[in-house]
Amino acid sequence: MMRPSSRRWSILATSLLLLAALVFAYPFIWMLLAAGKSNAEIFNPRQFWPTAWSLEPARRLLSGEWFPFWRVLGNSVLVAAGQALLATVVTSLAGYTFANARGRTDKWFFALALVTIVLPVQALAIPLFSWVNELQLINRLWGVILPGVASGLGVIWFTQIFRQVPASLREAARLDGAGEWRVWWLLLPAVAPALVSYGLIHFILASHDHLLPLLILSTQDQQTLPVALASLYDSSLRYPYAALMAGSLLSILPAASLFALGFRRFKTALADVLMH
Amino acid sequence: MPPQPVERQRAGRQSRQRWLDGGHGRAFPCSPLTRSKSIRTSGFWLLAPFFALFAIFWLAPVIGGVRLSLQSDTLFGPAESVGLANYRALLDDPRFFKALRNTLTYTLASIVVILPLALLLAEALHHCWPRLKGVLTFVLLLPGLTPPAVLALLFLLVFHGRNGLLNQWLVMPFGFAPIDWLKDPAWILPALVLQAAWRWLGLIAFFLLAGRESLPRPLYEVAALETNRRWPVFRRVTIPMLRHVLVFAGVYLVVDAFAMFSGAYVLLGGSGGTADAGLLLINYTYQQAFSFGKFGTAAAMSLAIAPLLLGVLAVCLLGKRRAQP
Numbered sequence: 001m002m003r004p005s006s007r008r009w010s011i012l013a014t015s016l017l018l019l020a021a022l023v024f025a026y027p028f029i030w031m032l033l034a035a036g037k038s039n040a041e042i043f044n045p046r047q048f049w050p051t052a053w054s055l056e057p058a059r060r061l062l063s064g065e066w067f068p069f070w071r072v073l074g075n076s077v078l079v080a081a082g083q084a085l086l087a088t089v090v091t092s093l094a095g096y097t098f099a100n101a102r103g104r105t106d107k108w109f110f111a112l113a114l115v116t117i118v119l120p121v122q123a124l125a126i127p128l129f130s131w132v133n134e135l136q137l138i139n140r141l142w143g144v145i146l147p148g149v150a151s152g153l154g155v156i157w158f159t160q161i162f163r164q165v166p167a168s169l170r171e172a173a174r175l176d177g178a179g180e181w182r183v184w185w186l187l188l189p190a191v192a193p194a195l196v197s198y199g200l201i202h203f204i205l206a207s208h209d210h211l212l213p214l215l216i217l218s219t220q221d222q223q224t225l226p227v228a229l230a231s232l233y234d235s236s237l238r239y240p241y242a243a244l245m246a247g248s249l250l251s252i253l254p255a256a257s258l259f260a261l262g263f264r265r266f267k268t269a270l271a272d273v274l275m276h
Numbered sequence: 277m278p279p280q281p282v283e284r285q286r287a288g289r290q291s292r293q294r295w296l297d298g299g300h301g302r303a304f305p306c307s308p309l310t311r312s313k314s315i316r317t318s319g320f321w322l323l324a325p326f327f328a329l330f331a332i333f334w335l336a337p338v339i340g341g342v343r344l345s346l347q348s349d350t351l352f353g354p355a356e357s358v359g360l361a362n363y364r365a366l367l368d369d370p371r372f373f374k375a376l377r378n379t380l381t382y383t384l385a386s387i388v389v390i391l392p393l394a395l396l397l398a399e400a401l402h403h404c405w406p407r408l409k410g411v412l413t414f415v416l417l418l419p420g421l422t423p424p425a426v427l428a429l430l431f432l433l434v435f436h437g438r439n440g441l442l443n444q445w446l447v448m449p450f451g452f453a454p455i456d457w458l459k460d461p462a463w464i465l466p467a468l469v470l471q472a473a474w475r476w477l478g479l480i481a482f483f484l485l486a487g488r489e490s491l492p493r494p495l496y497e498v499a500a501l502e503t504n505r506r507w508p509v510f511r512r513v514t515i516p517m518l519r520h521v522l523v524f525a526g527v528y529l530v531v532d533a534f535a536m537f538s539g540a541y542v543l544l545g546g547s548g549g550t551a552d553a554g555l556l557l558i559n560y561t562y563q564q565a566f567s568f569g570k571f572g573t574a575a576a577m578s579l580a581i582a583p584l585l586l587g588v589l590a591v592c593l594l595g596k597r598r599a600q601p
Contacts, residue, residue: 017400094323181321
């Protein structure tokens with residue numbers, strides 16, 4: 001469908017997007033440059049280039065002067081990856097079952113699973129905090145990982161996905177005498193893009209959570225990176241802001257690189273889930 | 277054999293799926309033999325991991341929350357049972373209603389700002405020069421991948437009084453007085469909405485793009501026979517075809533807005549900002565519990581949010597059903 005206006009249209013669209021991309025990327029570029037600036041320069045946003053590139057603050061941050069940086073970064077990745085992995089397994093099991101189920105009780109269970117969307121763990125933070133305390137999970141990474149695993153979003157996602165798997169695949173596996181666990185396992189390769197994408201979404205959501213890590217992980221060596229950075233910000237103005245900028249940039253890295261890797265699969269799976 | 281008339285009223289996809297499935301064995305007589313028992317018994321075990329975690333980390337805190345909400349505000353020592361007093365106190369608390377109003381305004385405003393702009397961006401991405409498409413999508417998505425606490429740190433500088441980026445670039449050059457975004461009660465909520473827009477636009481546009489690309493081309497070829505103009509095609513073909521995605525995006529934004537904590541928390545230093553202009557429900561809950569030690573009140577508030585959110589979502593989903601032809 002090459003209409004004469006098509007070319008002009010694409011130029012217009014591309015230039016609009018370049019403009020938008022500039023607006024969206026500008027703060028990140030600024031943050032990158034700010035990692036080499038002094039405090040006074042940072043608070044003068046009109047100054048774009050740092051006068052003297054100083055990587056000293058970043059070095060001090062990485063060497064763990066304010067908090068054990070690498071440990072904290074590791075915690076962030078561990079929490080997000082652990083929760084994403086567990087959630088993908090658990091919700092794909094549930095989604096597989098709901099996609100095949102058609103009884104009345106199944107519907108009630110499905111609705112029950114979705115309640116977690118309406119009343120998210122963030123809203124339950126206060127009772128959850130004392131309950132996690134009773135479970136002896138306070139100040140442990142498990143205390144942050146486990147509460148987010150039973151995700152209603154994941155159940156919806158995988159129910160939609162497994163409904164689109166041709167029934168013949170399932171029937172074939174079943175005729176071979178496979179039990180439900182085995183059928184689920186055999187069907188996983190058929191839904192691989194959806195698995196990767198949901199893992200990705202959950203990774204991002206989990207790494208964005210601020211309230212639960214703030215409440216549950218109390219000591220510095222158990223904290224996650226955004227919380228540690230935010231507490232650094234709260235503490236005082238004595239340390240160089242450049243360190244904060246460097247740390248913030250590094251905190252984006254895990255999610256951004258995973259996303260860059262899973263980009264294409266994500267798009268196909270998204271279309272599958274959203275358009276059906 | 278076609279589905280029963282009753283079932284036909286449900287979503288077409290579902291009944292088609294049932295038919296393909298050989299739903300209830302009507303289409304493929306062999307399936308009930310292999311299905312009937314196995315689903316009932318082992319299906320239960322497949323659900324077990326989910327519902328075990330659900331019971332421990334969702335149901336238990338909910339029950340704990342209900343108990344907590346019926347008690348007086350003491351964390352240590354024997355708490356007295358006070359019945360529904362905490363809920364009643366909530367109705368008399370003007371700050372609760374302020375937080376409620378702020379949250380609803382914030383939610384509505386972010387949807388109204390984000391959805392049209394995201395549609396525009398998605399359409400632009402669809403038509404843009406193919407080589408740049410991946411890079412541009414990724415750049416637009418970057419804010420959505422950034423932890424909100426970090427975004428908020430960044431936004432402190434963007435919104436910073438006189439020297440902030442917004443003032444220096446967009447407000448003062450046009451001859452307006454600098455806006456103190458985070459101190460002036462009139463501008464705190466717009467600042468939060470702006471932050472939400474910047475954060476989610478790329479992701480929502482990405483959702484819409486994924487949907488847009490899977491729309492069948494012949495649809496547009498037929499439309500091109502009818503009219504030569506872009507707008508009617510966009511309005512009458514693209515938007516209706518993307519309504520599922522739009523509803524999903526709306527639900528996503530509603531849920532995110534209600535769970536919004538860290539953005540406002542870091543931006544406003546844990547308080548509600550000047551005159552509580554930026555006080556959101558979750559932040560108020562947090563403040564009640566951890567600044568004032570009123571755990572009972574806070575629990576009552578948390579539980580009061582759920583029916584609200586359910587109501588808002590029900591409105592969204594009813595709208596979806598209504599929109600379906």
